[in-house]
Amino acid sequence: MRLQRTHPVACLSLAIITSSSFAAAEAMHSVVTPPSCSNNQGEPVLFISRSGLQGQVAAGMAYRDTDGNPIIYRMNYDKATPAFQRFIDFHECAHHQAGHVDQPHPPRNSFGHLMNESIADCIAILRLREEANETYAVVIDGLKNAMTEVGFPKSSTDSRISNVTNCYENYGSSAEFIERVLTQSRAD
């Protein structure tokens, strides 16, 4: 998918890729109700679901559509466990909450890009702690398995897990963390 300059679209982040074999021998899962989500300007974020696209992976995307509405696009969520679907939703919502969607998209794998992903993961795990804490272990396991299976090097997987775990164990509320991120980005 390409970004067009006429759109205020900035971020097309593929949050999590989970293969079908991870999703318990191609079992289909029911798709969870999206969490509440509004962006850093207080606009409600719309969730759109599609299945059967590019087959085997569950993923999410955060962007604005051509009319400027903030959107989360949920792809193939029936391929992921409900716990994992929720994590993808929180992660994509975080890109809206942190204002990443309206910032220039940093080059793939640049420091800025990885930083935005770490921030989104951190917000996601804090919201998970607040709203579905009992699923923490499932999400961590899922993240590990999925990244390994898709072929991320162990070092990337380890550093992503370690960031998420650190946020989960040591950080305050998601609201406080988001506020800090927004203050920081206004100062830059």
Ligand SMILES: [Zn+2]
């Ligand atoms: Zn992301």
